[in-house]
Amino acid sequence: MTLGPDPFVPEQRAGRLGIGVVGAGRVGAVLGSALRAVGHAVVGVSAVSEESRERAELMLPGVPVLDVEEVVERAELVLLAVPEDELPGLVNGLAGLGRWQAGQLVVHTAGPQGVAVLAPAAAAGAIPLAIHPAMTFTGTSMDLTRLTGAPFAVTAASPVLPIAQALVVELGGEPVVVAEADRPSYAEAVQRATDAVAAAASQAMDALESLGIADPGPHLTPLLTTALDRTLRRSQ
Known part of the structure; x- marks a missing residue:
């Protein structure tokens, strides 16, 4: 065409x-x-x-x-x-x-x-x-x-x-x-990681908000970023 x-x-x-x-x-x-x-x-x-x-x-x-x-x-x-x-x-x-x-x-x-x-x-x-x-x-x-x-x-x-x-x-x-046969396991692993991080962050934010911290994001960002980076470097 x-x-x-x-x-x-x-x-x-x-x-x-x-x-x-x-x-x-x-x-x-x-x-x-x-x-x-x-x-x-x-x-x-x-x-x-x-x-x-x-x-x-x-x-x-x-x-x-x-x-x-x-x-x-x-x-x-x-x-x-x-x-x-x-x-x-x-x-x-x-x-x-x-x-x-x-x-x-x-x-x-x-x-x-x-x-x-x-x-x-x-x-x-x-x-x-x-x-x-x-x-x-x-x-x-x-x-x-x-x-x-x-x-x-x-x-x-x-x-x-x-x-x-x-x-x-x-x-x-x-x-x-x-590989074709590995696609379901691959997708499950990626989704599990995404869901776990989101759930942990959400629970922590709720806990901090209950303590009167109106904006818990800045408190958690450096901690979560460092912890995730340390975990991901395990394979390096």
């Missing part, structure tokens, strides 16, 4: 792709914006809720908001940034409609899933890739800076694994290869 220049892309170089973003949630809008910033053209984005439409307008100005089928039809790389439980039905539904294209890159961001969930797209000749950024997204431009150096779990068949790794590098992240 032939793409015209994107006026919001600083420099559109040869080899750049037409990106279709399915899901203008916090993750999809940010990753789409990051890919646009390195020269890819975002050719369409799907956004169902009013909040997601506003986010698409803010993070991807000028990109047409389209239905999912049209986004997939236009794109050379389809970024599926939808909730994990919606992913299988979405992929199967598009396969049933004959929307997947041979040679098209199809990338999802669900932590527990590898590329098996994209089998219906692969059966049509698409190239399935799974990436998962290990960070919490706000859905704002602040996330673009935080992508730098962020680890991404990457899963793909060996012949196309370098494509997934290169995509992560373009986003500013650090690709970490995770």
Whole structure:
């Protein structure tokens, strides 16, 4: 497919792709914006809720908001940034409609899933890739800076694994290869760590507030930061 220049892309170089973003949630809008910033053209984005439409307008100005089928039809790389439980039905539904294209890159961001969930797209000749950024997204431009150096779990068949790794590098992240069978355990470990830290911090803040400390954040920040840093350095 032939793409015209994107006026919001600083420099559109040869080899750049037409990106279709399915899901203008916090993750999809940010990753789409990051890919646009390195020269890819975002050719369409799907956004169902009013909040997601506003986010698409803010993070991807000028990109047409389209239905999912049209986004997939236009794109050379389809970024599926939808909730994990919606992913299988979405992929199967598009396969049933004959929307997947041979040679098209199809990338999802669900932590527990590898590329098996994209089998219906692969059966049509698409190239399935799974990436998962290990960070919490706000859905704002602040996330673009935080992508730098962020680890991404990457899963793909060996012949196309370098494509997934290169995509992560373009986003500013650090690709970490995770085997298909290990994705559920990987996602569980990441979620457990996130939940544990959040729960401990919340309980400590409640305790300090009960003692009359109106703003416990400044009291806890250096303690939690130091404790977490010490724990994370265990493997170094």
